[in-house]
Amino acid sequence: MQLQEDIVPKVSTESSWIVPRPRRAYAWVAAAACAGWLTGCADFRPPVYERPETPAKTEWSRQESITVSPAETVQPNWWQGFKDPYLDKLITQALSGNYDIKVLAARIRVAQAQIGEAKAGQLPVIDLNANANVTKTTGQATARSYNLGGQLSWDIDIWGKVEKGVQAQTAEFHATEADWRAGYLTLAANVSTAYFQILQFDEQIDQQTRTVQKNGQILNTYQAMFQNGLVPKIRVMQQQAEINRLTKDLIELRRSRDVTENALATLVGVPAGNLKVPPGKLQNRVQPPPVPAGLPSQLLARRPDIVAAEYRVLAAYNIVGQARLAQLPSISLTANGGMASFALNSLLKTFTLGIAPSITLPMLDPNIRARVKTTEAQVKVVESDYGRTVMNAFEEVETALVNVDAHKKQRIELQQQVDQLRVVSSQIEAQLKEGVVSQLEVFETERSLLSAQLSLLAVHQQILADTVTLYKALGGGWTDVRVSNATASTSSSQ
Template sequence: MKTLHLVISELSALRHIFRLGQMSLITLLAACASPYQPEYTQPAVPEKEAWKASIPDSQDVIRPDWWAGFEDAYLNQLVDQAVAGDYDLKLLATRIEIAAAAAGVERANALPKFSPDASKRFQRDPTGDSDTYSLSFSSSWELDVWGRVQKGIESKESEFRATEADWVAGYLKLVADVSSKYFEIRKLDRQIEQQKKSIEQNDKILAIYQFQIAEGLVSKSKVLQQEAEAFSKHKELLEFKRQRDVAENQLATLLGVPSGEFNVPTDVTQNEIVIPAVPVGLPSTLLSRRPDIIAQEYRVLAAYQLLGQAKLEKLPKFSLTADGGVSSNTLSQLLNKWSLGLAPSVSIPIFDKSISANIRSNEAQVKLAEDQYRQTVIKAFEEVETTLVNIASRKEQRNSLLLQVENLEVVNRNTNTQLKEGLVSQLEVFEVERTLLSAKQSVLDVDQQILADTVKLYKALGGGWSETDIR
């Protein structure tokens, strides 16, 4: 029977043997290419020195609840409901749990494996019956001498961080989609209201023409032309209502509610809305703030770590197995006799061609991940640049349309004054009012586009999330 002191002495001797083996192997491999990778560095991307549109030189961080800057209580309520009910966001949260579990499995696989076994054996032979009781165990453990196992753990942890960033990106996209869809419904409600007024004006003009044709003052073609315009306006009104129903169904899906069982009250869409000024940081902060870029770089890091693990497969693997147990014909004597065996082993993959193939495969995976990272960065630059250009241009368009509306309102007032004095006909008044309503429709279109572009800009800049550094 081995004493505990003897077992400890043997373990100490084994550690000494492994140290000597490691030093010899390092010397042997010194003449070969090093299997170790250099430190990870962020993939190089094209630099963005400046933006075409004017950006304030501000380090302000966008508030996390940036949508509250629109000062619309109903929008805030929609966002809360969407975050709680959207299934895309729930799927992303589940992927985080899966990635966390995968990282836990990888860490567990690095620990020693211990398998106990207890049994009772009954034997009958000519000498008589006998019972044998036994309790045994076996254990195995790969010693992570080179850090190969740790590379696998780090890769799984990087993928876990990437899924967390995916959730943030999904959250940001959800809020942006809810906001944009709500603003679209607001615009359609106002367009429907304006279109109804325009139809009323058109009907009044048509009534005048019908009276004039009875008096022989205009030709029938004039009436037919006005009727055709009336049909066109009714068609546009139906189209606005159709678009609203579709937008409402899409918004219901974002909220996690069955389509047809949710509607936006028209009274909440009539309130004035504030277009906030977005505090934009310097261009250099974009790469560290957008969650999709952060997620993609974590995937580059994960691929890089797997490549490092693949390269370390060329080095010998050290493992330690142990087995032991006790056995006796009686339970009372079971612990009196026991045995312990220790067996160190070294595996040297000299002729394993699959290792080189696996390295080439992982090198390609790293290149793919880096290219996807650069593609994400380039698209981010495009999104910000395009949105800034759109906002600047549409604000100029809005100013021009407002001047047009202002001028038409002056013309409308003058025409109404002239009508009272008998200088113009009622028909001319209606024509001016119809033109004014059409200009106001255009203002509504541009207002909605500015709101949608403002939401896109918040999303393109990564929302209000703090900077993350993965290195």
């Protein structure tokens, strides 16, 4: 019977509740078991970074378009290969005055500052405060109190959670550097293409003006023949309509040149209308240089947009690691100290100090665990974006090589056509002097020659544009970049 009394809970006569001591112990055991189970289910290890897999590519299909050994590389100042001092001047001006490139440079500075912000999470936070309180109650003496104190809070990064955040922000910093390089490359390509188009318009305008003049001479001949009854009125009207069409095209060419010149002014950082490109002939001033293509594997380490995409994959890996480490117990230390007195002259005579270490178990927080799943899912997004960037880069290089190859072959055929038409034109003029052919046949031959020359000019400009595109697609001469968490300088490359 005594044994039964020992196991019956004691009932307090001073309180209305029962104190079940064994059940409290069971609650603590259950809580510890639950925490242990959650800890066993959680993965605290930061993931090891590996470059995302992409379809393999070992060589370019249009090797005949490459006239320089793959061992050579594209130079960073590749536009100088066109040997046009005015183009060099425009690109230099654009790199210092273009606002898009300034925005990208400013983003580098923001990303660099954010590294310092991330590092600040490892440091203790100190708050200082001071106050004076004066209270006056009717019929009583004035009450005064003075306080001076401070508080130090320090979340100790024993697992490296903050360091993972620093690594993630450092990777984002390097990605913004690569964005700047990509913008630099795009700007140089756009300036080059716009400049070539302006020179093409100049040459087209010159040839179109001569075409209008020749057709005016043909119209005069038709009018004379009509007056003599040799051709019907409709032939004169057809020729006049042809002159109207050619004049309209000439106006359009001049409009296109002005619009392109305005666009070029914006690229170089000059208000539209303030830049005047001197007229020139594209085929005489600019010739396409040979381009070394390198190997597809080199593209992954040289092309800035690919490097930026890979750095963002690395940043996503580090954010996953940070989220996983955030599940581990965190230790924080809080220290309070201060002085208080009812008289200002005795404030420094008293001092209090308190230290309160604490530990938290974040793995019990469902928000923390959900954060891990979110960051892991985000990795798949940036890995897919990296793969898309690589595939687009392969396509751009292959397409540029195809275009360069095809347009060079077209230029050969057009050059032969122009040469043959020049011979025909000379023979027709000789026959005119002998009276064998009419002036109209001479005009028609010259018109055919001018049309072929315009086609030759267009394909020459296209080859130049294709060469610029190929330079850009190959990474524009930037050196190889190995993406990793290795400590690197955070000074921008601009």
